[in-house]
Amino acid sequence: MATHQFQTEVNQLLTLIIHSMYSNKEIFLREIVSNASDALDKLKYLSLSDEAYKSVRFDPRIDILFDEEKKTLTVRDTGIGMNSDDVVSNLGTIARSGTKAFIEQLASDAKKDSNLIGQFGVGFYSAFMVASKIEVFTKKAADSKVWKWTSDGKGEYDLSEADDSAFPLVEGVGEGSHGTAVVMYLNDDDKEFASRWKIEDIVKRYSDHIAFPIYLHYLKKEYDDKGKVSSEAMTAEQINDASAIWQKPKSELKEEDYKSFYKSLSHDSEDPLLYVHTKAEGTQEYTTLFYVPQKAPFDMFNADYKSGVKLFVKRVFITDDDKELLPVYLRFVRGIIDSEDLPLNVSREILQQNRILSGIQSSSVKKLLGEFKKLAENDRAKYEKFITEYNRPLKEGLYGDYAHREELSELVRFKSTWVGEDEKDSDGNVKPAPQWTSFADYASRMKPEQKAIYYLTGGDEKTLRQSPHLEAFRKKGIEVLIMADEIDDIVIPSLGKHKEWDLKAANRAGSDDELGSDEDKKTAEEKEKSFKPVAEKIKKALGDRVKDVHLSKRLSDSPSCIVVDENDPSLQMERMMRAMGQ
Ligand code: ADP
Numbered sequence: 001m002a003t004h005q006f007q008t009e010v011n012q013l014l015t016l017i018i019h020s021m022y023s024n025k026e027i028f029l030r031e032i033v034s035n036a037s038d039a040l041d042k043l044k045y046l047s048l049s050d051e052a053y054k055s056v057r058f059d060p061r062i063d064i065l066f067d068e069e070k071k072t073l074t075v076r077d078t079g080i081g082m083n084s085d086d087v088v089s090n091l092g093t094i095a096r097s098g099t100k101a102f103i104e105q106l107a108s109d110a111k112k113d114s115n116l117i118g119q120f121g122v123g124f125y126s127a128f129m130v131a132s133k134i135e136v137f138t139k140k141a142a143d144s145k146v147w148k149w150t151s152d153g154k155g156e157y158d159l160s161e162a163d164d165s166a167f168p169l170v171e172g173v174g175e176g177s178h179g180t181a182v183v184m185y186l187n188d189d190d191k192e193f194a195s196r197w198k199i200e201d202i203v204k205r206y207s208d209h210i211a212f213p214i215y216l217h218y219l220k221k222e223y224d225d226k227g228k229v230s231s232e233a234m235t236a237e238q239i240n241d242a243s244a245i246w247q248k249p250k251s252e253l254k255e256e257d258y259k260s261f262y263k264s265l266s267h268d269s270e271d272p273l274l275y276v277h278t279k280a281e282g283t284q285e286y287t288t289l290f291y292v293p294q295k296a297p298f299d300m301f302n303a304d305y306k307s308g309v310k311l312f313v314k315r316v317f318i319t320d321d322d323k324e325l326l327p328v329y330l331r332f333v334r335g336i337i338d339s340e341d342l343p344l345n346v347s348r349e350i351l352q353q354n355r356i357l358s359g360i361q362s363s364s365v366k367k368l369l370g371e372f373k374k375l376a377e378n379d380r381a382k383y384e385k386f387i388t389e390y391n392r393p394l395k396e397g398l399y400g401d402y403a404h405r406e407e408l409s410e411l412v413r414f415k416s417t418w419v420g421e422d423e424k425d426s427d428g429n430v431k432p433a434p435q436w437t438s439f440a441d442y443a444s445r446m447k448p449e450q451k452a453i454y455y456l457t458g459g460d461e462k463t464l465r466q467s468p469h470l471e472a473f474r475k476k477g478i479e480v481l482i483m484a485d486e487i488d489d490i491v492i493p494s495l496g497k498h499k500e501w502d503l504k505a506a507n508r509a510g511s512d513d514e515l516g517s518d519e520d521k522k523t524a525e526e527k528e529k530s531f532k533p534v535a536e537k538i539k540k541a542l543g544d545r546v547k548d549v550h551l552s553k554r555l556s557d558s559p560s561c562i563v564v565d566e567n568d569p570s571l572q573m574e575r576m577m578r579a580m581g582q
């Protein structure tokens, strides 16, 4: 037997898990079951695509056993299993980058929400929320050695070779079978998880649509008319639906089915914000089922975010590690793509330039953007929620996805100097005015003589709203879009126009001229002339620090402000470029 130290990050994580995770503990079972399901997926794929695994028996099942007295809970699968190297790297370290940031986030999360754990993909360790000791027995398919891993989650674990008889016996699973059994010794406070109803409830809620049968083993008692136990015997009952729900016709699926599949797929406990289920037939046959989470995935802005879309070929899981299944800006979307036309042994490299897949991708993007548009048209309140979470990635798309520029420019939203009035419906219920505006809504409020869409960037919303640059616009009743997102500074100039209107920065020199009428212009020119000596003095005093000094038409209350020359980079951009050493 050898004792191993956990990697530092694992230790930090375990300390957090053991000492401060109190909410939503039940998700540990979802995580352990989902690992069993992943292991079955992997073996299924190999047995169909890899010669070395063709002769391995594939009899997929997940079995759950519990012992109320001993306070144990066991999850056994007949999946791929692990050899000793696998165990050391999978159950002793966290290989993902970004782990440190994740642990910090978890530590600072006031709610200590265990949901984050599953989303980050360190689900196995979550079992230490409820267990004071865990044993893992595992045997890799096409291998003969059995390994036993044991730990109390405090700094180290033991790993030793065992034999087939060490595995917990499970009725229905042949002795000597490959796969993994996880035995959890529950804390006194968590012994409720060793009970039939509790387990059934959690599995139904989170794992109903795992595509393999899950059997719950329990002592079934029969009663006579006097209420006395007449017979008792161990029974195994399948407690999940075990079908690939996306293959069912829409007419057979209820909203609840979609929601519960989402939860098992995404490791999220909230309902999705929206879903879209598509079956394509004809030249290409495939099914997609996509979801948008209510809350943006926490790693959305990490470079090493986890992709949320799984690729299947004829119901066989292929990969969930391919970030190209959808464009990067749609990385918040969760779901599955199941193709009938791709070959099963498709490799990653082939996937990257596969025509079938790129066809599915482009119709999926169209479908999703269309769905977002429908939401915007039909449910303003919900769309505002959507925008609060996903405006930023959509703007990335607006910058990068030329093919869908038009659709995306209709989807993005901005804050604005225009503040709408709350509406009242016939019952007197107040419908709050929108917080955001689209380009189209802005355009509908434009002055007849207005030729451009004005916007202001370069600070947070509050600062921008108080900017002296807005004074002249306000006076003229011209609306200005308040663009407080850092990314606006890159996206908007790259757009240049929306429909026939130029997009003009309100803090650029040229935008002044269009504000005044001809009359205004004449007086302004005269004023400018008479102020010239003053302006020149100021310019001399400021020297190299400014390019020019003008008399401004844009101010009515503030004495002066800094503007950017029409063709120069914005202040924000300048700062960014300086930071990049340019
Ligand atoms: P994730 O599932 O997101 O990779 P986990 O912490 O849940 O993260 O699991 C860590 C790793 O341990 C898995 O990626 C897998 O390689 C291995 N593992 C866990 N449970 C099993 C199992 N039942 N069978 C085979 N491998 C497993």
Ligand code: MG
Pocket (backbone or CB within 6 Å): 031, 034, 035, 121, 122, 123, 124
């Ligand atoms: Mg997992």
